[in-house]
Structure formats: structure tokens, C-alpha cells
Amino acid sequence: MTTTLPDDVRPGSGASAALGDTAVLPAVDDTAVLEPVAGAPAALGSLAGPVPATPSTPSTLEARAVSAWFGSHKVLDRVSLTMPAGQVTALIGPSGCGKSTFLRILNRMHELVPSAALAGSVLLDGADIYDASRRVTDARRRIGMVFQKPNPFPAMSIAENVTSGLALTGVKVSKGEREQIVESALTRAGLWKEVKDRLRAPGGGLSGGQQQRLCIARSLAVRPRVLLMDEPCSALDPTSTRRIEETIGELSQEVTIVIVTHNMQQAARVSQQCAFFLAEAGTPGAIVEHGDTEAMFSQPSDPRTHDYVNGRFG
Numbered sequence: 001m002t003t004t005l006p007d008d009v010r011p012g013s014g015a016s017a018a019l020g021d022t023a024v025l026p027a028v029d030d031t032a033v034l035e036p037v038a039g040a041p042a043a044l045g046s047l048a049g050p051v052p053a054t055p056s057t058p059s060t061l062e063a064r065a066v067s068a069w070f071g072s073h074k075v076l077d078r079v080s081l082t083m084p085a086g087q088v089t090a091l092i093g094p095s096g097c098g099k100s101t102f103l104r105i106l107n108r109m110h111e112l113v114p115s116a117a118l119a120g121s122v123l124l125d126g127a128d129i130y131d132a133s134r135r136v137t138d139a140r141r142r143i144g145m146v147f148q149k150p151n152p153f154p155a156m157s158i159a160e161n162v163t164s165g166l167a168l169t170g171v172k173v174s175k176g177e178r179e180q181i182v183e184s185a186l187t188r189a190g191l192w193k194e195v196k197d198r199l200r201a202p203g204g205g206l207s208g209g210q211q212q213r214l215c216i217a218r219s220l221a222v223r224p225r226v227l228l229m230d231e232p233c234s235a236l237d238p239t240s241t242r243r244i245e246e247t248i249g250e251l252s253q254e255v256t257i258v259i260v261t262h263n264m265q266q267a268a269r270v271s272q273q274c275a276f277f278l279a280e281a282g283t284p285g286a287i288v289e290h291g292d293t294e295a296m297f298s299q300p301s302d303p304r305t306h307d308y309v310n311g312r313f314g
Contacts, residue, residue: 009069009119058086058256059125059225061106061143066120067284068101068110075101077284078120081275083226088248088257090267090293093277094314098285099260102277103228106258107143108136124225141169144219148231150211152203152218158195161203161214162186165222181221188254189217190247209240213247220255227251229259233266245270264309268297276305 061083068076076098083089091099104110106122108129121128129139152161162182166173173181182199186192191213195206203214212232219227229248233241248257248270261267267274274297275290289296289305300306308314 009067009117057225058254059142060085060123061226061256061258062123062126063102063106064121064123066102066105066118066122068098068105068119069115069117070113071115074284075279076105076118077286079277079285079287080120081287081290083256083258084273085256086253087273088252088259088271089273089275090271091258091260091275091277092262092264092267093285093308094279095262096285097277097279099277100230101285103145103230103258103260106226106228107145108139109145111136137169141165141222142224143226143228144222144224146212146215146219146227146229146232148234150208150215150235152206152211152214154202154204156203157200158186158203158206158214159199162217162221165218169222171222185217185221186214188220188251189213190243190250191217207240209236209243212236212240212244216244216247216251220251224255226256226258229257231260231262234262241266262314264297264311268293276300276302276308278304278308 063079063081063083066076066079067074079098079102081089091103093099101110105118110116110118122130124139124142127134129143153164156164159182162185163173163178166178166181183192183196186195191210194210195201195214203211206214216227216232233244236244245266248259251257259267259270271293273291274293276288276296277285278288279285289300289302296305297309300309
């Protein structure tokens with residue numbers, strides 16, 4: 001049986017076609033690494049020029065009627081959600097309900113899959129990041145991503161890991177600016193005091209929790225407005241998890257954070273807003289309920305939310 005997609009669906013045409021003036025290098029774990037092709041830096045517009053080491057201003061991210069497919073299989077159905085500036089929004093729900101797919105749509109990683117397609121829009125401070133006039137590199141610089149498994153570049157030093165995003169987006173900075181950016185990003189990621197005397201050591205030599213904070217610092221170095229986190233603590237021990245959660249709390253005043261987590265206690269600790277995703281009986285994933293985290297955990301309006309947050313399924 002052939003499924004006909006709506007007229008407003010944007011097909012994912014594979015990595016190279018989707019990225020315009022950028023090429024995709026081999027991925028490191030889950031991360032597609034972008035490098036400007038010859039002649040691209042001049043075309044990057046707002047990406048050119050120095051990146052100040054000072055914190056960015058958080059932005060509001062809004063998904064409007066987002067649906068997603070892999071081939072003919074629909075995985076999300078008309079998801080709408082506003083993620084307020086300067087707050088932490090947690091996405092919760094059982095495995096397979098579309099949380100991670102939705103997260104990847106928020107910074108245009110969904111389109112890297114050749115069979116992927118989507119409908120709807122994602123607005124960053126009111127501007128659609130999928131608009132044909134906007135470059136994918138611009139969206140990914142303003143909306144950073146931290147993955148489930150820490151993925152520092154193993155052949156790079158700690159300092160080089162932090163500034164790798166600058167080089168990969170064609171941004172040139174002086175040595176003094178680079179050092180300032182390294183210290184600022186590592187400080188904001190809660191790692192500076194632990195590594196300041198060994199910045200030339202390999203990033204892969206850090207502990208798991210330190211590597212994850214290094215990946216957070218790498219994202220912060222390009223001053224994103226939004227930081228997406230896909231189960232950032234699932235592979236970490238309790239001590240490292242606590243430090244990452246503290247870092248999330250410290251960062252939330254300067255960057256909007258959206259986190260996918262299966263840990264209900266973590267969602268309750270770190271987020272101000274929560275969205276519960278569910279896919280039932282073969283239907284696409286959708287949001288059952290969203291709103292204030294404390295209210296959703298104490299007095300949810302939908303019985304399915306009550307059952308999930310209290311561990312009755314999922």
C-alpha cells in the first residue's frame with residue numbers, strides 16, 4: 001500500500017542535498033559533522049566574524065503542527081509546543097513515541113535521513129528555521145545539540161574540542177579570543193576548574209561525565225540560543241548525572257534548554273515545563289499533555305499522564 005504525503009511535506013533528500021553549501025564529514029557517534037566547502041565561508045553571512053565569549057540571549061522555540069515520516073511510516077502527528085526562552089522544557093514518554101525525532105527536527109537533523117520527511121514549522125523567535133532562505137548551518141549554530149553518548153573528538157585536545165565548532169562553521173577568531181572562548185565555555189559547562197591545567201590533553205582521556213560536559217562546552221562556544229539534550233545522563237553514573245543537572249540549572253538563564261529524558265525524577269528536578277509524548281496502538285507519536293512540570297506531576301489533567309509519571313507503564 002502506498003501512503004500519499006500531504007502537499008506541504010518537506011522531503012529529506014539526504015545529507016548533501018539538504019545542506020546547501022556544506023559537506024558532511026563522517027559522523028562521530030550520533031553527530032553529523034559539518035565543514036564548509038570551498039567558497040562557502042563568504043556565503044555564510046551571519047556566521048562570519050568573531051564570536052564573543054559572553055553568554056548569548058535565550059530564544060523562544062516554537063513547533064507548529066509538526067508531523068514526521070520515515071518513508072511512508074508516520075512517526076509524529078501534528079505536534080505543537082512552545083519552549084519558552086530561558087526555561088528548561090523536558091520531553092517525556094515511553095520509548096518509540098517520537099521524542100528524539102521531535103528533538104532532531106528542532107535543529108534540522110531529521111532531514112539528514114534520506115527517507116525522512118516532515119510537515120509544519122519550527123520557529124526560532126518567530127522565524128521559521130526551515131525557510132528556504134535560511135541555511136542549515138545557521139540553524140544548527142543557533143540551536144545546539146548534546147547527544148546521549150559523550151562524543152568528543154578523540155584526536156583533538158580539550159581546547160581544540162571546545163573551539164571545533166568555530167572552525168567547522170568558518171568562523172575566524174584571534175588567539176586571544178580563542179583562549180577567552182575556551183575558558184568561558186568550559187566555565188559555563190562546569191568543567192574549567194577540573195581541566196584548566198591540561199587543556200592540551202586529549203578530550204577522549206576525560207571521564208564520561210567530563211566528556212559530556214566538554215560536549216556541552218563545545219556547543220556553548222558558538223553561543224547558541226537554544227540547547228537540545230537527548231538523554232544526556234543516561235550513560236553516566238549518579239555523581240556525573242548530578243553535575244550535569246547542576247550545569248543545566250546554571251545554563252538555563254542564558255540559553256533555552258530542551259531535554260529528552262526517561263528519568264521522571266530528573267524531569268521533575270531540572271525542568272520548568274514538561275511535555276508528555278505517547279504513541280498508542282500503532283498510531284504516530286503525539287503530545288498528550290504539556291504544561292508546568294510541577295502541575296503535571298502532581299495534578300495531571302489526563303489519566304495517561306498520571307499513570308506514566310507514576311510508573312504504571314513505559
